[in-house]
Amino acid sequence: MTDCGCSKAKAELEEYLHNELASTDAADIREHMSGCTDCSSELHVGLVLTEAVQRACKEVAPEQLRDQVLLSIRTIQATH
Structure with a gap:
């Protein structure tokens, strides 16, 4: 494994969060995240947002x- 650097880690963060990377790419990003405070902070934000x-x-x-919203939509559609 090699440190992929901040540019690659940040560019592929979304795919990493969703387990959409090849295992070697994911391992490189994981390694980078373990030693980079800036990228690991972005990872944390991404994890919190994904969970939310x-x-x-x-x-x-x-x-x-739901019934009230649907009724409102139908009422608006009927008058337009």
Whole structure:
């Protein structure tokens, strides 16, 4: 493994977070992240955002709210 450098680590951060890299590329980025404070900070932010989005995608609006939103949409569509 070789240190891939900040440019590559940051450019491929999203793919790294989603396990979309070849194992050698992921290992190079992981190695770089372990020794680079700046990149590991960006990794932390990426992890927090990814987890927040995953949680938000699992949440379901209450049925009453969904019905109200759909009714509002239909009302708007009917008048336009």
